[in-house]
Amino acid sequence: MSQGVTIYTTQYCPYCIRARNLLDAKRVSYENIAVDHDPQLRREMMTRSGRSTVPQIWIGEQHIGGCDDMMLLERQGRLDELLVRAAVALNPHPETININWRMAEWPMNKQQ
Numbered sequence: 001m002s003q004g005v006t007i008y009t010t011q012y013c014p015y016c017i018r019a020r021n022l023l024d025a026k027r028v029s030y031e032n033i034a035v036d037h038d039p040q041l042r043r044e045m046m047t048r049s050g051r052s053t054v055p056q057i058w059i060g061e062q063h064i065g066g067c068d069d070m071m072l073l074e075r076q077g078r079l080d081e082l083l084v085r086a087a088v089a090l091n092p093h094p095e096t097i098n099i100n101w102r103m104a105e106w107p108m109n110k111q112q
Contacts, residue, residue, distance in 0.1 A: 003087045005030035006058045008045040015067035016055040022074060028088050060086030 005023060007030050009016035023030050035042040035054060042052075049056040049063055057064050059082045064070055073079040 003060050005083070005086070005088055006033065007031070008033045008035050008041070008049075008054055008056045010034065010036045010054050013054050019055045019057060019067040019070055022070065026080075026083070028083060059083060059088065062086070 005028055007016075007019060007023070009020065009032055011034065020030075020032065033041055033045070035045055045054070045056050046052050048058075049065075051066070053066060055067055057066065057070055062082065064073060064082070070079065073082065
C-alpha cells in the first residue's frame with residue numbers, strides 16, 4: 001500500500017457510506033475498492049486486514065480498522081494527524097493550499 005487512503009467498501013453498507021462521507025467532508029481523496037461483486041477483492045481485503053467486515057480503511061501503510069475505528073480517531077482528534085503523516089492533503093480550499101509545505105514556509109515562521 002502506498003501513501004494516501006484506501007478503503008474497501010460495499011455500495012449499500014451504511015458504515016461504508018458514513019466513512020466515505022467523513023473523508024469527503026475533509027476533502028480527502030481516497031482509493032475506494034468496491035468488494036460487492038468481486039470475491040477476489042474481498043479475499044484480498046480479508047487477508048490484509050484479518051477482518052471480513054466492511055469498510056476496512058488504511059491511511060498510508062497503517063490499517064486503522066473500520067468505520068467505528070475511524071470515527072473514534074476523529075473524536076479523539078487523532079485522525080487529521082494520521083492523514084497529515086501519510087501525506088494526505090486536508091484541503092479546505094483546494095485552489096490555495098500546497099501540501100508540499102515546510103515549517104519554514106509558514107507565514108508565522110518567516111523572518112520579517
